[in-house]
Amino acid sequence: MTSVTLVGINAKYIHSNLAIRCLRQAVVPRPVGLVELTINDTITHCVDRLLSQEPLVYGFSCYIWNIRYVLELAEILKASSPKCQIILGGPEVSYDASQILGAHPFIDAIVCGEGEEAFTQIIQAIDSGTDYKEMTIPGLVVKDRPRQATLQSLSHLEATPFAYTPGDLEALKGRIIYYETMRGCPFRCAYCLSSTLSGVRTQPLDRVFKELDFFIKHQVRQVKFVDRTFNVNPSRANQILAFLAAQPGDTNFHFEIAADLMDDEMFRIIASAPVGRFQFEIGVQSTHDPALQAITRKTDLTQVKANIRCLVALGNCHIHADLIAGLPHEDYHTFGRSFDTVIALGPQMLQVGFLKLLKGTRLREAAGDFGCRYRSFPPYEVISTQALSAMELQDLRHIEEMVDRYYNSGRFTHTLGFALKSRRWASPFAFFEALSRYWYAAGYDRGAQSRDQLYVILFEYFKAKRAEALAVELLALDARLQGIRKLPHGLLEGPVDSEQSFEILKDEDFVSAFLPELTAHTPKNRHKQVLFMPASSDLREYLDQEGETVVIYKDRFTLV
Template sequence: MSKVVLAAIHSKYIHSALAPWCLAAAVEEYCLFPHQVLVREGTINQPDEKLLELLTGDAPQVLGLSCYIWNWTAIRRLLPRLRQCLPDTVLVAGGPEVSFCSRQVMEDCPEIDYVISGEGERPFSLLMDRLAAGKDVGDIPGLSFRRDGRPVILPSASSREIHPSPYTPAYFAALGNRIPYLETSRGCPFSCAFCLSGREDPVRFYPMERAQKELLALAATGARTIKLVDRTFNCNAARTKELLEFILAHWGKEIPKGVCFHFEVGADLFDEETLALLSTAPKGLFQMEAGLQSFHPQTLAAVSRVTDMKRLERNLRTLIAMGNCHIHIDLIAGLPDEDLETFGRSFDLAFALRPQMLQLGFLKLIHGSRLRQMAPELGYRWDPQPPYECLDNPWFHPADRQALHRCEDALERLWNSGRFCLTVEYLLESTGLRPFELFCRFGDFAAAGGDLTGIRLDEYTALLWKWGKDQPGVEMETLRDHLLCDRLRRDNTGRIPPCIHRPDPRVGEVKRLLRESLDLSGCDGAGFGAAILSDGQTAVALYRDKDPVTGNYPFVLCSREQLEKGPIF
């Protein structure tokens, strides 16, 4: 019996693996020879010595490495030492980071014996049996190897198979308190030039009974978030409704309250019936990530992004207005035919929807994408190291990229964090700035003060206070009021940042009244927070029952008379 270690190296501890467990289940199901398969998981943040211990400690005969843009640099760095520690072990690499450049990998990484391109369940199982039997591997689809010192690259085969479930007792034992991932379909109906998913076989759906069974099993693990890795969860309307109805029917029973399901969706694909169904969901049960990428028609056409933009915008407005689903939408900077001005217009249109999260991402010229193949003739330059971020192109210059990185930092801290949303809304209204202008200008201001890595919340609040109160149209006391309210409803310490703290003898009496009237059982942190605003009203936050969509605690503005009358929540 051969010992096989399948290794996954994550970007963060909270992530879990799916691919190694898919391969492990396939070996169990498909192989004719017995193999002992172990899955080992680490993170890129661990010291190399720890990772080497993880990968070599079992002394495997075969070591399989799942390769992605986030771990390829670490794997490349470890390969020489892996070969030293395991001189007789067969090293097999697979995953998207090596699937589309297997010849280059074989030439650049002499330590790697085999590369498997594309879907790995069948090829990896065949390879394990051929190695065990000492037979030739020259007809395994998708396999790359060396013969007489030269790389041999075999094309991968199309597959319509439904492979065995990766959710074995060993998987659940290893999961711990990390995020589990669920796959109920493979493939993507679209062929966007910046993505790999459109290169795969047509979408194939797993049997509904299996999808429902696995969904319930993952919901019972104690995980707070379950992420579906389906490329476009809602590409089949009837199936989408059936799965959503199943989740809603089991919520509060087999699916514990507090569990959240995260989907990647095409927002324009929702029909009215599905939107109506989603409107009935408990708050926080669903998160949806909608990748609109751009509002610029020429850009969408250049990357083959087929989207009904009017319907997408209408559906997103409907979903966000419901207030029960966390909505995350994406923009990509650096796409063809989109300069800083047109990107800014896309940004403003996206921000106008007021999603809980607007991600400003940067184009990555990943191996296997059509855009990477087109990039030289389009005039692209990109970082040769993972994640291959676009450096410039005829529409997107290095200065633009740097400005957008500062804008992204401000967007993450001010809006996506949820910590300054009221203040951002006030600044937009009072200054008349477009959203893109506001985030760019404050991003520039904040970055000019030095490195923001590790900056404390109070220090960042002080930066916003310093910048905001000097902007035309901003009334200083009103700005302070909004900062106070933002801080109180997000931070359960109830503490006021030093930059806007003012001693007020009335606060002590207000807090006494609140302690007498509020039920503080089950509260977080300080129990409640309070501050007196410039108009004499009291802002009060109760640190219990945090909103699962916005992350805000219950919050009210009230007069002294209302406080004296009794409970305000």
């Protein structure tokens, strides 16, 4: 049989590629090689890996984050092994296949849309000695015979085999596993590739439960559902969530959901789940009605906000909310209001993304209608619009960096919980705006900043802004909760007297209640693992606790 190698080039090592595994399983029992690399690997390393496979066919899975890397790699492979076939597939090559083939003569063919059926026919043809380029294969566009291919989608998703084997999970140990129970999306958001396909196709639930059980039994760390709007059918979503909530193990499951489609039963199921079992990503995108109308995104914002608050209040799942900067009709100030509205809901992460004018989307076709200028190269990110200047978008990128470093890191929870409500800043958006200007004015963007240095920078920023002493005290608390013992004078000052701290750790009743893991340890050994800081009257009032000393162990603390 002809040797075939499928190549997935991921954005990060922790990621994995679902597409190449779907294609491999589509031609079982025929052997197909898989190679996964990252865009951070050197070209030399990748060429070494791929040439050593010595296949006659290389298949690449192409996305906005890897297409330039794929093209560079494919050109080298073709020059090194002229008889090999280079076949591309994926969303980044499915909408302008003929143009890509014309511009890159080292590519032999492109599969447009969902590729299981086309890939199977190509491999069968090659194995039988037939020239697949002379065949009429739905979705296939070949060199020297350019044509406009129809984007292919499978009519019967249940016919596709399960993508993973036990060997895959062993090879991917510790990495994110991507999984699908459906394809398609009923909504027509103008910026999204899912809007280019019609209909939603689902896997039967008995199969879904069996496959999820497979992940759990193999102790996968995280399974990330790639289903668009997982809860578009609330009843079906609830059955899957209920199944997972009742399972043993520590596997985390990540879902992209529409918050306004959640019902009481879904909240009941989520509330019953173990802490950390579920993670929900909620695309709010904007709270500005003209922007939402322009992208044909129908959503009940009142319900979205209420349901995010309820999810956060449950306290047993991680909530990740998304906003998009650069949407039509949303200017700098209205984006700031969207930002303030969403961050006030209390999600653990607020991802500020920037509009990408993806190939095949209606928003790309209508870019001129709202004065959108965007990069002509991947990821096709917005540069300016009628409502947002290029400099304003740069300012938003600076703000996004601060949000990611400080808010999304989860290392400044108490500090930001206070600072974002402080009257010293007009709003949370104003806080991050001012912090970003301080950061860039001081030149911190010109070098890498360590975890400890982030505390120092925020401390210096608070001093420059004459922030309340309580803000600095909470920053010291957050630093100690990260196990940091040494920081500049003024931030971690006023250590608790060692005799006093030893007395606290000699109290066996206290240790049993707050430090049960250390009951078998001596006070001296306990002292090496526990941190202390004095508690001001302001801190005691803010935390609503009595006591003069904060006792900190790992990620928890109490006052005594």
